[in-house]
Amino acid sequence: MNEAKPIVTCHGNKSLFASLHTLVSQGLPKEGCEWKRSYGRAPRTLNLEASFVPYDADILPDQEEKTLVSRPYFHIFWTDCDVEGYKQSVKDEIAEWCSALKLRNIPDWLIVVVSSEESKVKAKLLPRSSVIDKVKSDFCSKHPERCVQLTEPNKLDSKSSESWSQLFQKLRNLLLQAFDSHLNKYEGNMRTRREKRNELGWNYFSYFICQEELAFMLEMLGLKEDALIQYDELDAMFDQFVENFANGDTVKWLTHLMVPCTCWAGVSLAKPLDLDLREEVKQNNASLLQFRNYLFSRQAALLFQMGRAWEVAMRAMDYLYNTVVEMKALEIEAPSGAICCWGFLGCLEVLHACDVHKPSQLDEKFALYTANLWDFAHKKLRELGHLCSLMPGLVPSSAQLSLVVDLVAGMGLSIETIPHTDQKPVDKLRESLSSPESFKRHYLEMCEQAMGTYKYIGRYRSARMIGMELADFYMKIKEPQKAENFLLDSIKMYQQENWHHLADGTMLLLADCQRLLQEPDRFLKTSCHIACSPHLPMSDRSKYFQEAMTTLEEVTGNRTxxxxxxxxxxxxxxxxxxxxxxxxxxxxxxxxxxxxxxxxxxxxxxxxxxxxxxxxxxxxxxxxxxxxHHQNPHSMRHRRQPSGTHIIIDKMLNFQPISKNLPSQLDFHATVEKAKGRLVSCAIACDNALQLLKRSDSAGSTHSAAAIHxxxxxxxxxxxxxxxxxxxxxxxxxxxxxxxxxxxxxxxxxxxxxxxxxxxxxxxxxxxxVLSVSPEFQLKPQDMDHFISGIEQKGMLTFTSGSYRLKETSTLTFATAPHFSITSPDKSTNVTLEAMDPHESQDVPVLVFMSLKDENDLNQHSKVGKLTVKDWDQTLTKQVEFVHPFRVTQKVYTCGKQKYFQLVIHGTTKADFTLCNPSLLAPNCPDVELILLNRPDQILPINENQSMSLLWQLNSNIPILPSLDLKFSCSYLSHLDQSSHQSHHYDYVCSIHDFQTQYILSYTVSSIEEDKSCVTGEAAILDIKVKQLINVNLNEGVKLAYSVKANGTVWAIGGKSAGVFTLKDGKYNIILDVVPMQPGFLHFPVVTLHKYVHQLEDHGSDEKEPTDSDSDSTAPLQSPLKAKRTISQVSTSSASSAQLASHLVDFAPGQVYNESRSKQIHVSPCRTTSDIDISLVL
The missing domain is CATH 2.60.40.10 (Immunoglobulins)
Structure with missing residues (x-):
């Protein structure tokens, strides 16, 4: 039916249409048109094609004709005459043609007037005098769209193209109207017939032919999917009738299907339409198998045209199973094996057809459905093998041989099948039933094909089931070496799926197979497994236990x-x-x-x-x-796992299941379909379902699992x-x-x-x-928390043997660093130990001494003590921490040009020490005399809570002193000392430099007016004096600087607060203005003396350094009234003071003696005549 096209008749100038036939036939389907269907069905886009035939009044359909495919749908009249020709003959031909169509009540027609440029020029002489105008006036006055003009059809200009486009557009619209009109009438009549299906005399097969006509029409229009829906509806209707019949609702038209089956030929998919079989269905003479074959062949033909070969394979299983069920429901008698033959032939025909039509890119999808077909075919062939005694070990009887002849006869002739196939299904089945050897060859081929396809799509469980059948087959033909692999694969599958009863039951078959193979090693393993199986009867377990013991007695050689x-x-x-x-x-x-x-x-x-x-x-x-934490510290246990799981954890060789890691989440997509705002369907689908559901598999070898060694x-x-x-x-x-x-x-x-x-x-x-603890020792003081340097203390040496053993007495020898010693109480460096077991310890009293020599600056330090064990020839080392008993600080004091040196000795431990005979010397300067001001015979105790202070007066015979290196020494005792209470000597060395007094600084604050105290808010004078010590020989012209700093809330400094000067005759004096801000006893502002650095002296040409003359030029103050200033007139800072600070360097401590430090002056409050608010702060 895919070659049929809607029929369109052509009348008029036949030679004209013959010249345009090719252009019309090719141009019509070039563009698609939308067909809006009735009853709310979705619109379709069609590429219309038509079969143009000459007009004949005899082929015009009557109004009562019910066909769709063979009837003409549209009629066209073609003419290219001029006005004279139209008047003479063409007008009468068109009138006669229109009368014939009107007589048959046909409204679907079109008149095409082909014109040239010359005819248009002539028509311009008079209005409405052209042929097209006259045709419209005479025949198309009510339907002007039924007449169209085609200009210069054989030219390639724009006018010709436009006229062709108008013609095709109008022709497509009129054709769609004709199709829609006829289909609506036909579907209405079909629905009326369908509604009468429960009336007496209604016949399904007559209705089937009727609805199939609609399917043919839809297929002819290119709507393959809609045509397939018609067949699916017919299929569902027939299924419903059969189901109702099985439930007691009988209909008369089904009775002719219940005759005994005499033909079980399989479905033929070689042709899209089997006219002979359709005729049998139309005449109500087809059997159930023939009708089902025809219906499925039509569905398959449409699916093949749509490129959905995989769906044919998917529908084939439903077709096969449903037909068998319908045979049983209608109680149709058939010879034994007939249905098996029919099913086998149908499977092979579908497989061959799908193999020809399937697209290569759908291999996996195609195999997903063809696998079941191969499985179904091999099962039907196996049933035939048992039925006809073709299986190994069976001998056919005369009745079975006669049955084979009947079955072969019922298959029919070798009908036409799919081309390019090696062997037709009928010939293959006949050959299989001809002899046991042919049956064996074809049966094994079917099994291998089915098993391989199942493995390809990942359905290993189904493949293993077929493998079990093959194993049984090979055992029957005495080929156990081929059966063993299939049995092992099945055992793997059962164990992986936790079907332990089935797995161990298959073990019995495996043992029989290995016994025939005469493989004692493998038979021994299988027998042990059977003997220990909790899922088998005790009789089988005991039997194979004895066989295992017997095999062990008989077998010799390498270990298993x-x-x-x-x-x-x-x-x-x-x-x-x-x-x-x-x-x-x-x-x-x-x-x-x-x-x-x-x-x-x-x-x-x-x-x-x-x-x-x-x-x-x-x-x-x-x-x-x-x-x-949770167990006995001397016990580690492993609790038994449940008996149902130990099989999974620990498998026998060759039976190890293959685990598969699944992802933690699945990727899927959702599909929602809506129509007119209402939810129609929804679904979710996994994107990689095939990979997730794919079962793991080994190569099928007996050595595929990891062997244990x-x-x-x-x-x-x-x-x-x-x-x-x-x-x-x-x-x-x-x-x-x-x-x-x-x-x-x-x-x-x-x-x-x-x-x-x-x-x-x-x-x-x-x-x-397993521990191997090395011996070690610990050394700790007995009387203190730590060892103290400088005295000999009692200690306890704890020796641990570790993982070693001392069977006899052994000697420990001590080796220490310089100034550090460890001895026994008798002053020996060797200690004798008693016998010791592993992990025992022994305490040894010792004396420990660490000298204070060269350790003056350390508060805590460690020394390494080494211990050698004679029996083991092993040396052990240990760090011993010591604490220095003393911490010394020193300081130089100044009183004018007199100097004093102080030493403070602090204790660092709880132990009491007594110091005596202190002395301080300056070895590198004999002109310096140090006189101790403390009592010479004073006993000086110290500890961590008590310190000792010593003070010396420093006298010199030379004016300028160099840096002095001083050495302090004393004797000390401690009650912890074990060395016969003899005193020890302690030395401390330090140095002092830049400590000699070079300048004496003094300053006073007084009122401007004589004999008057200072008053708050009024100006006062700050008189600063610098004096160079006479006996210090310093370079003349050295620049110095002073700076005055005070709290701004106490003093306000007037003028510059800093200045640079040089001494004249060893003296310098300057007076500054200051203003007291608070009453009471106030400390003087702090005056500091600095060295002036010359590097930046020339920076800034506008700066003039204050000199001695500048300072002396300060005139004496005049009268008190003129000299009186307010706070607002005093400047407390200047830019020159800030720049000066970057040139100043401080003197070392003691080089400048400040006589006025910490002096105070009494400042009176200011006088006022107004009321004073006093706030009392508590």
């Missing part, structure tokens, strides 16, 4: 290793200690459960001990404290000749630790004959630590 799996699992592991010393014994208690059905004696049971890696050791150290058992817990009884068993192991470090229990080995049952112990995670 296998996982202990569920044969033995651990209930509890406990260690006597978490940490143990080197060379000590460690005890381990083990509670385990044996799943063997009978007692079994192992030659040896071993538990390997493995040294931990750095990361494992770190984890052990981090978790040791929390574990000890026996570890190193050089260091291990071990017991020999151990008998385990079924159920609970308790064992105790002991081993000596000969290496230090952190260790863990790694693996258990149960050895019997040549078999080693290995069980990893990584899951319990039992760790322990």
């Amino acid at each position: 290793e296998m996982r202990a799996s569920q044969a033995i699992f651990i209930e509890d592991i406990s260690l006597s200690k978490v940490s143990v010393s080197l060379n000590d014994e460690l005890t381990l208690r083990l509670d385990l459960c044996s799943n063997f059905p009978q007692n079994i004696t192992f030659d040896k049971i071993q538990i390997s001990i493995r040294k931990c890696t750095e990361s494992e050791a770190l984890d052990f150290v981090e978790h040791q404290q929390p574990q000890q 026996k570890e190193d058992y050089t260091t291990c817990f071990s017991q020999s000749s151990v008998t385990l009884q079924p159920g609970h068993n308790s064992l105790t192991f002991t081993a000596q630790m000969k290496e230090k470090g952190i260790f863990c229990l790694s693996q258990m080995c149960f050895s019997i004959k040549i078999l080693d049952l290995l069980k990893p112990l990584t899951s319990p995670g039992v760790f322990f630590k």
